[in-house]
Amino acid sequence: MKITALIVACAVTLAATGRGQDWPQFRGPDGSGSAAAAVPSTWSDTENMIWKAPLEGMGASTPVIVGGKLFLTASVGGAGDLVRRVLCFDAATGQKLWDQTVESQLPESDSIREDHGYASSTPVADATHLYVFFGKSGVFCFDHSGRHVWHAEVGSQLNRWGSAASLTLLGQQLLVNACVESESLIALDKASGKELWRAPKLKECWHAPFPVAGAGGAPQIVMAQAEQLVAYDAATGDEAWRCKSGISWYMCPQPIVSEGVLYAVGGRSGTGGLAVKLGGTGDITESHRLWTLAKGTNVPSPVLHGGRLYFAHENNGTAHCVDLNSGQFVYEEPLSPHPGQVYASPVLAGDTIVYLGRGGQAVLVKAGPKCEIVGSARLEDGRGVFNASPAIASGRLYIRSNRNLYCIGAK
Numbered sequence: 001m002k003i004t005a006l007i008v009a010c011a012v013t014l015a016a017t018g019r020g021q022d023w024p025q026f027r028g029p030d031g032s033g034s035a036a037a038a039v040p041s042t043w044s045d046t047e048n049m050i051w052k053a054p055l056e057g058m059g060a061s062t063p064v065i066v067g068g069k070l071f072l073t074a075s076v077g078g079a080g081d082l083v084r085r086v087l088c089f090d091a092a093t094g095q096k097l098w099d100q101t102v103e104s105q106l107p108e109s110d111s112i113r114e115d116h117g118y119a120s121s122t123p124v125a126d127a128t129h130l131y132v133f134f135g136k137s138g139v140f141c142f143d144h145s146g147r148h149v150w151h152a153e154v155g156s157q158l159n160r161w162g163s164a165a166s167l168t169l170l171g172q173q174l175l176v177n178a179c180v181e182s183e184s185l186i187a188l189d190k191a192s193g194k195e196l197w198r199a200p201k202l203k204e205c206w207h208a209p210f211p212v213a214g215a216g217g218a219p220q221i222v223m224a225q226a227e228q229l230v231a232y233d234a235a236t237g238d239e240a241w242r243c244k245s246g247i248s249w250y251m252c253p254q255p256i257v258s259e260g261v262l263y264a265v266g267g268r269s270g271t272g273g274l275a276v277k278l279g280g281t282g283d284i285t286e287s288h289r290l291w292t293l294a295k296g297t298n299v300p301s302p303v304l305h306g307g308r309l310y311f312a313h314e315n316n317g318t319a320h321c322v323d324l325n326s327g328q329f330v331y332e333e334p335l336s337p338h339p340g341q342v343y344a345s346p347v348l349a350g351d352t353i354v355y356l357g358r359g360g361q362a363v364l365v366k367a368g369p370k371c372e373i374v375g376s377a378r379l380e381d382g383r384g385v386f387n388a389s390p391a392i393a394s395g396r397l398y399i400r401s402n403r404n405l406y407c408i409g410a411k
Contacts, residue, residue: 023065023391023398026122026166026208027345032256033303035392038350041364041375043397043408050396050407051094057085058402059119060164060343060387065091065398066125069144072400073132075118079108082118084134088146091393094407098146105137105156112162116387117402120164122208124174131174131190135163136181139174141193152193155181166208168221170234175209175221177202185209185223185232197237204250207301212257214240215279224251224264229276244285246271246292253301253311253345258324263309265296272296273309275327291327295320300389301345303353305367312342312355319355319363319371333371335363340382345389349397360384360401379406 027033040048057074064071070091076083084102089095108118121133129149130142136156141149155178165177174190185199204226211234214220219234220241227248231240245251251266257278265273273293280288295313297320302311308330309322317338321330339357346355352374353365359382364375379386385402392398396409 021394022067023063023393024126025064025124025168026062026389027254027301028347028392031168031208031210031254032348033301033345033389034305034348036350037392037395038352039354039392039395039397040408040410041352043377043379045379048408048411050409050411052407053089053094053096053405055087055400055403055405057083057119058117058385059400060116061119061166062122062389063391063398063400063405064123064125065391065393067127067144068092069097070398070405071123071125071130072405073119073121073123073134079106079110082106082108084119084137086123086130086132086140086142086146088144089405091396091398091407094405100142100146100148102132102134102137102140104134108136109158109160109162111160113160115385116162116164118162120162120387122166122389124167124169126169126190129190131167131169133163133165133167133176139167139176139188139193141190150193152188152195154178154186155184157181157183165206168209168211170211170219170221173234175211177205177207177209177223179203179205179225185221185237187234187237199232199237199239206250206252207254210255212262212278213260215281222255222262224253224255224266226250229255229262229264229274241280241282241284243274243276243283243289245274247296252299253297256302256304256309258304261290261324263302263304263324265293265302265311267296267298267314273322275324293322293327295329295332299343303346303348305348305351305353308367308369310346310353310367312339312346314342317342317357319365321369321371330369331371335365336373337361337363337376339363343387347390347392347397349392354390354397356386356390356399357382358386360386380404
């Protein structure tokens, strides 16, 4: 596919999802984790609860919403009796519309660290089809009525953390981070599942493929991996540029972009994050790396608002705010009530950041130069399992735990 055609196709795809109404992939329509609509500043199992649906199966995948339908994955059982499920709900009412079982290729990992389970990859949907990824069992395409359309395998390797990389659509391409399964970034034709190209030697990369505009507006795919960021030509899979991160191991959070600059955070060792000006070629560490951070986070992805970058530390419950121009921390403040561990990526609803802890405690912070806490909420008495990131569609907040699917909105 020609570059210009790919750009046009990508723009059409985003427009067709109805940006204000839908949440078609991990981190929303443009991968920023943000929505214009505000959400309630407090909720509970009864307050501002539009509906609640029980889930038969666990998972860390985020709900995706397109055209009034909500899609979700879940798993039941362990390595020996594993059943994976693809679920569809009416986003307005919570009524289950269909439930399909996907056959898993066994054996799977006999245990997944921290009980993340076997349904961690967030699906992606367009106006007519849904695409789901289940690691070595492959990628599956369904139409919105639940009919299975195609299946593609992308590798057979396993990892003790499971396979959590979410899918991304770019025009007619379905992008698959198969770092675990085959150490590859793979582009599939979304209509047929046919492989279009494969970029090898993908190392320690855990987030959804992230499209950006490179030199001259040419689409590229950025992957944060061991010790570096690497961008690939979206038409061919060839390497376009690389930049050393200063982080001596991997980076889990998904990058984010604003006004031609890419921002990425990590938390394992070395530096905590970096800013990279887009548009370079080859090794751009010296020419395009603008600044690095001394601190970062290992799991949740960041959000942007008003010239600042926001993220929470995954373990100590500290909220961080960074000035985009200087790379200096504006604040580092403890969230209150303490959310416990934070694995879910925050979402930005209007000018409010929603941080969700693993137990179900949420803290809402107004985006700005001060850590102004404007609300808090708790589900399942703060003792649930909330590994999945929230989603926002049509002014409603959707949250899943290992027990329930919640729709939250003003009542």
